[in-house]
Amino acid sequence: xxxxxETDGGTAFVGPLQVIDxxxxxxxxxxxxxAAVAELTDNSxxxxxxxxxxxxxxxxxxxxxxxxxxxxxxxxxxxxxxxLEGL
Numbered sequence: 001x002x003x004x005x006e007t008d009g010g011t012a013f014v015g016p017l018q019v020i021d022x023x024x025x026x027x028x029x030x031x032x033x034x035a036a037v038a039e040l041t042d043n044s045x046x047x048x049x050x051x052x053x054x055x056x057x058x059x060x061x062x063x064x065x066x067x068x069x070x071x072x073x074x075x076x077x078x079x080x081x082x083x084l085e086g087l
Contacts, residue, residue: 028082039076048073 019028046065
């Protein structure tokens with residue numbers, strides 16, 4: 001039987017093999033019950049960093065590319081971490 005819990009993003013339910021949101025979408029699974037999430041391929045040409053710089057009204061292409069590269073790197077780090085935990 002699934003257990004219900006509250007998260008910052010709303011209500012989720014944890015079952016024996018899957019974490020499912022209240023709309024029935026599978027958020028994560030254990031034991032390969034759902035397809036793995038592929039890492040993003042970063043073709044932005046930017047440099048990843050731990051800080052997203054301000055992108056003002058007169059931005060440069062490099063500022064946008066660096067922001068995209070930074071976000072892609074963090075998403076991939078989360079995907080990797082979840083994979084190491086079997087999710």
